[in-house]
Amino acid sequence: EPEVTQTPSHQVTQMGQEVILRCVPISNHLYFYWYRQILGQKVEFLVSFYNNEISEKSEIFDDQFSVERPDGSNFTLKIRSTKLEDSAMYFCATRDFVKETQYFGPGTRLLVL
Amino acid sequence: GQNIDQPTEMTATEGAIVQINCTYQTSGFNGLFWYQQHAGEAPTFLSYNVLDGLEEKGRFSSFLSRSKGYSYLLLKELQMKDSASYLCAVPNYGGATNKLIFGTGTLLAVQP
Numbered sequence: 001e002p003e004v005t006q007t008p009s010h011q012v013t014q015m016g017q018e019v020i021l022r023c024v025p026i027s028n029h030l031y032f033y034w035y036r037q038i039l040g041q042k043v044e045f046l047v048s049f050y051n052n053e054i055s056e057k058s059e060i061f062d063d064q065f066s067v068e069r070p071d072g073s074n075f076t077l078k079i080r081s082t083k084l085e086d087s088a089m090y091f092c093a094t095r096d097f098v099k100e101t102q103y104f105g106p107g108t109r110l111l112v113l
Numbered sequence: 114g115q116n117i118d119q120p121t122e123m124t125a126t127e128g129a130i131v132q133i134n135c136t137y138q139t140s141g142f143n144g145l146f147w148y149q150q151h152a153g154e155a156p157t158f159l160s161y162n163v164l165d166g167l168e169e170k171g172r173f174s175s176f177l178s179r180s181k182g183y184s185y186l187l188l189k190e191l192q193m194k195d196s197a198s199y200l201c202a203v204p205n206y207g208g209a210t211n212k213l214i215f216g217t218g219t220l221l222a223v224q225p
Contacts, residue, residue: 054209093213100161106154
């Protein structure tokens with residue numbers, strides 16, 4: 001069964017550093033999402049991406065965040081200058097054109113020190 | 114806006130049945146999802162209800178009442194591995210890509 005994959009599984013970084021989180025969507029899926037989950041809190045939407053551009057973004061997704069699909073397969077989330085409060089689990093999710101169901105990757109646990 | 118309410122925690126016994134409730138208020142409606150999330154892992158899809166009624170899938174069933182803004186997830190023959198958070202989520206109606214709005218999740222502890 002096809003799966004969404006994410007790398008790295010864990011990332012520890014210093015405050016102010018840039019991080020890039022990577023996702024490989026399920027091959028025939030066209031809608032891509034990033035969500036985050038701070039420890040003990042609910043899953044929150046960050047951004048959605050369709051047809052090579054951002055479709056929707058939340059208030060959390062400020063100028064420090066960016067997404068791109070650099071090579072037609074990977075889908076990346078970049079945080080330019082990390083803050084302590086960016087420490088969270090980051091999930092990539094994807095879905096196809098017809099069905100509503102979003103499938104989540106295993107997540108990247110980001111710790112900003 | 115969207116608002117989703119579900120109990121924070123529940124406890125049940127192995128072999129028993131448990132019902133996890135979810136109420137929602139949305140400006141429109143485009144279905145309701147249930148996901149299971151084990152600690153430190155990703156949400157995994159359990160069910161998607163668009164129409165009223167009960168949908169059964171093995172030991173898990175999900176019910177929806179659109180007029181009441183209410184859903185429940187029913188877990189039968191509980192096993193220890195069912196200990197997890199159960200997340201109720203609705204797609205954002207009218208959004209460009211139907212982002213999911215999640216509840217806080219219900220942490221279910223299954224005891225021997």
